[in-house]
Amino acid sequence: DQQVKQNSPSLSVQEGRISILNCDYTNSMFDYFLWYKKYPAEGPTFLISISSIKDKNEDGRFTVFLNKSAKHLSLHIVPSQPGDSAVYFCAASEEGAQKLVFGQGTRLTINP
Amino acid sequence: EAGVAQSPRYKIIEKRQSVAFWCNPISGHATLYWYQQILGQGPKLLIQFQNNGVVDDSQLPKDRFSAERLKGVDSTLKIQPAKLEDSAVYLCASSQGLAGVYEQYFGPGTRLTVT
Numbered sequence: 001d002q003q004v005k006q007n008s009p010s011l012s013v014q015e016g017r018i019s020i021l022n023c024d025y026t027n028s029m030f031d032y033f034l035w036y037k038k039y040p041a042e043g044p045t046f047l048i049s050i051s052s053i054k055d056k057n058e059d060g061r062f063t064v065f066l067n068k069s070a071k072h073l074s075l076h077i078v079p080s081q082p083g084d085s086a087v088y089f090c091a092a093s094e095e096g097a098q099k100l101v102f103g104q105g106t107r108l109t110i111n112p
Numbered sequence: 113e114a115g116v117a118q119s120p121r122y123k124i125i126e127k128r129q130s131v132a133f134w135c136n137p138i139s140g141h142a143t144l145y146w147y148q149q150i151l152g153q154g155p156k157l158l159i160q161f162q163n164n165g166v167v168d169d170s171q172l173p174k175d176r177f178s179a180e181r182l183k184g185v186d187s188t189l190k191i192q193p194a195k196l197e198d199s200a201v202y203l204c205a206s207s208q209g210l211a212g213v214y215e216q217y218f219g220p221g222t223r224l225t226v227t
Contacts, residue, residue, distance in 0.1 A: 004154075032214050043116070043203055043218030044155070089154050093214050098143055098207065099168060100216060102154030 003027045004092050006103035014111055019077040021106050023090030026071065030092040034100065035064060035075050038087045047088075048075070080110045114138065116219035118204050124225045130192035133222045137185070137206030143167075144181055145216060146189050147203040155203055161187065162209055194226045 005024045013019045023033075031052040036044035050057040050064045050073070057064050063076045077084055090103040117136040125131050137144050143162050147155035158177065160168040163184040172179070176195070181187040191198055201223050205216040 006154075009152075034214060036218075041220065043205070043220050045218070046215045049214065091154075096211065098162075098209060098214065099145075099157060099160060100214070102156070104152070104154050 001026075002104075003030075004090055004101050004103040006088075006090055006106050008106050009104070010107040010109070012109045012111060013080050015082060016079045019075075019080045019084065019108055019110070021075040021077075021088050021090075021108065023073045023075075023103055024071060025073075025092050027092070027094070027101075028071070029094045030101075031095045032093045033064070033066060033073050034091045034093075035062075036089045036091060036102075038089065038105070044089055077108075080108075082110050082112060084108060085110045116204055116206055116217055118202075118219035118222055120222055121220065122223050122225075124227065125194055127196055127226050128193040130190065131194055131224060132188050132190045133202050133204075133224075135187045135189070135204030135219060137187070137204070138217055140208070141206035141217070142184075142209030143207045144187050145205040145207075146179055146187070147205065149201045149203055149221070151200070158189070191224075194224075196226050199224060199226045 034049040035047040037047045038044040048062045066073045087105045087107050089105045091100040146158045149155045158172045159179045161181040164181045179189045201221040203221045205218045207216045
């Protein structure tokens with residue numbers, strides 16, 4: 001039972017353009033969502049998060065949007081840079097659970 | 113601030129052998145997690161410790177996997193005996209364990225290959 005789904009295994013974007021990574025979830029008890037970035041041979045690193053009481057959170061070039069009714073969130077990267085090439089994981093947590101459920105990941109490639 | 117440390121970084125063993133992984137979390141982090149990441153998939157939680165007590169081990173294959181957290185700091189994860197399907201990256205993560213703080217910090221992982 002995949003509670004968090006990232007349906008696009010890979011995404012290729014031109015440098016300077018917008019990258020949009022999508023994530024869907026099925027568990028209505030999830031109330032906190034996070035995006036992690038992973039380079040090869042390294043562990044995932046925290047990127048940005050959003051609470052279910054918000055519908056948008058912004059940090060520099062990174063913005064996360066949450067649509068609770070659709071159980072969907074997305075990560076926007078503007079403008080995309082070559083260093084953004086990595087695997088991006090969406091993760092979710094229930095209130096107070098301190099436990100994360102991860103999606104399968106999307107490999108983002110930024111082309112010069 | 114030092115990050116999460118893991119060793120070894122790579123391990124190759126034959127099936128039915130045993131193997132152990134070590135993790136040292138970020139200083140002061142009360143909660144420690146072990147994840148299994150199979151190629152092409154996201155990390156899957158195996159076990160969660162709060163200080164030196166187990167909070168969740170529902171996805172740990174207890175017939176072959178065991179884990180402990182010594183004195184609420186370092187942790188070891190053991191597999192005995194290993195199977196081919198245990199080939200994966202084993203990630204350790206830690207968090208402050210405070211209410212409303214969800215961010216976890218990951219180590220570099222141990223890549224296990226079972227032949």
